[in-house]
Amino acid sequence: MWKKWFGKSDTKQHNDYEGIDHSRVPKHVAIIMDGNGRWAQKKGLPRTFGHRVGAETLREIVKAASNIGIQVLTAYAFSTENWRRPADEVSLLMNLLADYLDNEINELNKNNVRIKFIGNIEGLSKSLQEKIEKAQALTTHNTGLVLNLAVNYGGRAELTRAVKIISEKVLKQEISIEEISDSTIEQYLYTANLPAPDLLIRPSGDFRISNFLLWQMAYTEFWFTETNWPDFKPVDLIQAICDYQQRERRFGGIKNTKKR
Numbered sequence: 121m122w123k124k125w126f127g128k129s130d131t132k133q134h135n136d137y138e139g140i141d142h143s144r145v146p147k148h149v150a151i152i153m154d155g156n157g158r159w160a161q162k163k164g165l166p167r168t169f170g171h172r173v174g175a176e177t178l179r180e181i182v183k184a185a186s187n188i189g190i191q192v193l194t195a196y197a198f199s200t201e202n203w204r205r206p207a208d209e210v211s212l213l214m215n216l217l218a219d220y221l222d223n224e225i226n227e228l229n230k231n232n233v234r235i236k237f238i239g240n241i242e243g244l245s246k247s248l249q250e251k252i253e254k255a256q257a258l259t260t261h262n263t264g265l266v267l268n269l270a271v272n273y274g275g276r277a278e279l280t281r282a283v284k285i286i287s288e289k290v291l292k293q294e295i296s297i298e299e300i301s302d303s304t305i306e307q308y309l310y311t312a313n314l315p316a317p318d319l320l321i322r323p324s325g326d327f328r329i330s331n332f333l334l335w336q337m338a339y340t341e342f343w344f345t346e347t348n349w350p351d352f353k354p355v356d357l358i359q360a361i362c363d364y365q366q367r368e369r370r371f372g373g374i375k376n377t378k379k380r
C-alpha cells in the first residue's frame with residue numbers, strides 16, 4: 121500500500137488528512153491539469169518542462185486521492201483541441217503518457233488502482249493504444265481508486281458519438297425514440313457506469329470548463345485556485361475537499377425540502 125503521507129515536497133506542513141470529514145469524501149473528483157506552460161515560462165524554461173513536472177504532480181495526487189478514499193479521479197491529460205499545439209509539444213505529451221504507463225503501471229496495480237481511459241483512443245498511435253489496452257486489462261479487476269485519464273477527449277465529441285450510436289440503434293429498431301432517456305445517453309458516454317463528478321478542480325487561475333465532461337458536470341461543484349498544476353500539492357487537494365464539504369448541494373431542489 122502507498123504509505124499514507126503527503127510527499128516530502130509538500131512544504132505546507134500538512135501531514136495528515138486533517139480537516140476532511142471522512143464520511144463525506146467526494147466519490148468522483150475531476151481535475152483539469154492546467155498551467156504547466158505558464159509555470160515553465162515564468163521560470164524561463166520551455167513549456168514542455170512544465171508538462172514533465174505536471175506528470176510528477178499527477179503521480180502524487182493519485183496517491184493522495186487513493187489514500188483519502190476517493191473512488192474515481194478523472195484527469196484531463198489531452199483534449200481533442202490540443203492537437204493544435206506545436207508538434208514537439210504534442211509528441212512530448214504523448215511520450216509522457218507512454219512513460220507514465222511504463223513506469224507507474226506496476227505501482228498502480230499493486231495499490232489496487234484501476235486505470236481507465238476516456239476519449240478517442242483510436243486516434244492515438246498504435247504503440248500508445250497497445251500500452252493503454254495492456255494497462256486497462258492488467259488493472260481491470262482492481263477495486264480501489266479508478267484513475268480515469270482523459271486523452272484525446274472532448275465533451276462535445278463524446279456527446280456527438282453517443283448521439284450517433286443511439287441513432288443507429290433507433291434505425292435498427294433496437295430502441296424506440298420514446299425509450300431514450302438521460303440514462304440511455306449516459307450509457308453511451310465514455311464514463312458509463314461511473315458516478316458523475318462531485319468536484320471539479322481547476323488550477324492556474326482560469327475559470328473555464330474547456331470542453332471537459334460537459335454532460336457529467338451538470339451538478340458538479342467547481343473549485344479554482346491560482347496555483348499552477350506543477351505546484352499543486354496534496355494539501356491543495358485536501359483544501360478543495362474541505363471547501364467542497366462546506367458547500368450545500370441542492371441538485372435543483374431547495375434546502376431541507378419539506379412536503380407541502
Ligand code: FPP
Binds near residue numbers: 154155197
Ligand atoms: C494544460 O496546461 C495541460 C495539458 C494540456 C496537458 C496535461 C498533461 C500533463 C500534466 C502531463 C501528462 C499526463 C500524463 C497522464 C502523464 P497548459 O499547457 O495549457 O498550460 P498553460 O495554460 O499555462 O499554457
